[in-house]
Amino acid sequence: MNDTSSAADDLRVIRGLMERATTYRAISAPSALLAGLLSTAAGGAVYYNNEVNPVIGRGVRPREFAILWIIVLILSASANAFFIRREANRSGRPFISSAMKLALRAILPNLLIPVAFTLWFFQTGYLGGQELELVVVWVAFYGLALLSTSLFAPRSLTILGWAFLLTSLSVPVLGDAIDNLTGDVPDTVMGVTFGLYHLVYAVATWPRKDGSQPVQTAHE
Amino acid sequence: MLDFDKLDKAIHEKGRLAIMTLLATRVNWPFQDLKSELGMSDGNLVTHLRTLHKLGFVSMTKEVRNRPLTSYALTTKGRAAFTDYLHVLEQIVKTGKK
Numbered sequence: 001m002n003d004t005s006s007a008a009d010d011l012r013v014i015r016g017l018m019e020r021a022t023t024y025r026a027i028s029a030p031s032a033l034l035a036g037l038l039s040t041a042a043g044g045a046v047y048y049n050n051e052v053n054p055v056i057g058r059g060v061r062p063r064e065f066a067i068l069w070i071i072v073l074i075l076s077a078s079a080n081a082f083f084i085r086r087e088a089n090r091s092g093r094p095f096i097s098s099a100m101k102l103a104l105r106a107i108l109p110n111l112l113i114p115v116a117f118t119l120w121f122f123q124t125g126y127l128g129g130q131e132l133e134l135v136v137v138w139v140a141f142y143g144l145a146l147l148s149t150s151l152f153a154p155r156s157l158t159i160l161g162w163a164f165l166l167t168s169l170s171v172p173v174l175g176d177a178i179d180n181l182t183g184d185v186p187d188t189v190m191g192v193t194f195g196l197y198h199l200v201y202a203v204a205t206w207p208r209k210d211g212s213q214p215v216q217t218a219h220e
Numbered sequence: 221m222l223d224f225d226k227l228d229k230a231i232h233e234k235g236r237l238a239i240m241t242l243l244a245t246r247v248n249w250p251f252q253d254l255k256s257e258l259g260m261s262d263g264n265l266v267t268h269l270r271t272l273h274k275l276g277f278v279s280m281t282k283e284v285r286n287r288p289l290t291s292y293a294l295t296t297k298g299r300a301a302f303t304d305y306l307h308v309l310e311q312i313v314k315t316g317k318k
Contacts, residue, residue, distance in 0.1 A: 004316025007309045014241045014306070021245040021257060098246070098253055 024099040024152050026107065027160075028083045029206045035076035036198030042072050043191025051183050062126035066118065066134060069190060103149050110145035114138055131186040132171070139193050140168035160201050167193050230275050231305045235260065235268045240294070240302050243278065248293040277301055 027035075046068065050059045060068070088095045117125075117137045125134065143164030150158040167189065171178075175185050182188045231240055238258050243249055255265055269292060272278040277298030283289045294302065 004313055007312035007316070010237070011306075011309050011313065014237070017238055017241045018245050021242050094252065094256065098250065 022152050023154055024103050024149065025154055025157060025205075026103045026146070026149055027080060027157065027201070028087065029202045031076065031080035031083045032198040032205070033202035034079045035072075036195050036200075036202055038072045038075055039198060040191060040195035042068055043187055043195050046187045047182065047184055047191070050187065062131050063122060065131050065186065066121060066126070069138075069194075070118075072194070099152065102152065106148040106151075107145045110141050110148055114141045132175070132189075135186040135189050136168050136171050139164050139171075139189060142194075143168060154205075156201060156205050160197060163197050164193055167197075226308050228301055228305050230271065230277070231301060233268075235264065236272060237305075239265070239268055239272065240277065240298065240305075243292060243294045244299065244302055248281065248291040251290045251292065254292065272298065275301075 046060050046065065049055045084100070085095045088097070114137050117134060121130065121134045143161045143166075146153070146157055146161030147165065150161065171185070171189060178185045178188050231237055235258075239254065242254060242257060251265070254260075255262065258265065260268075269278060269280070273280060275298075276295055279293050279295050281291045281293070283291070
């Protein structure tokens with residue numbers, strides 16, 4: 001091997017190591033798949049009950065709607081933690097790595113407003129049937145949380161963040177059109193964002209059989 | 221003509237190059253994180269870190285929280301040496317392409 005190709009190889013190795021050390025994927029492909037499936041199922045169930053056949057004999061009430069999605073969130077977050085731990089164990093890395101701490105420090109401030117808004121919704125917000133406002137806050141701040149990791153996240157996660165943020169911004173404009181189409185704007189927005197977007201992300205980032213993983217999964 | 225003789229021999233060793241590369245990505249690295257990222261044995265990693273420390277390329281911080289924690293970081297001298305190393309590599313590649 002001559003000096004040039006050897007030097008080029010060294011540079012590739014250095015680049016690979018640097019990328020690996022500075023990239024952190026807060027949501028792995030399996031986590032996104034599960035979150036996408038759960039969200040699609042939840043959104044589909046609410047739509048079916050409210051618009052097709054009232055299985056529970058009435059429409060889903062605002063607080064029930066919020067509780068359903070909080071359950072989806074808890075299950076998805078638990079699954080994400082499980083997949084990250086499994087990946088960490090496989091590769092001999094610590095579960096709570098310095099990269100994870102960095103990601104949490106970036107993400108957590110973005111969750112304060114959604115948490116406060118959700119508490120308000122359960123106290124008085126539900127009385128005005130303001131699920132759409134709640135949904136817009138959830139979608140917008142989830143997008144912002146993902147974007148807050150963009151300095152060390154792979155590009156796919158940044159794109160996912162932008163998709164959530166732009167969708168939340170478009171709701172006031174497209175709300176009437178969505179309402180005409182499905183008759184249930186909050187449920188449709190939740191199903192499309194947390195369901196469809198996560199499924200697309202999972203497919204796009206799923207590790208390839210030939211080993212050419214698009215970007216490495218959830219670990220440092 | 222640039223060639224591999226111009227490269228810093230202390231850095232141009234596979235293990236030490238990997239260590240210097242990782243140290244260049246963050247302010248500091250705990251020993252265990254370095255070990256798990258590089259897949260090196262304790263002894264091997266300590267030997268390389270000791271070599272880099274003797275050369276003044278790497279600084280070491282020992283803390284005791286719940287348990288002893290040793291972290292490593294690039295010194296100014298180490299960062300400059302790493303930057304120079306990369307520069308020489310780039311020059312070799314560029315020269316070869318001409």
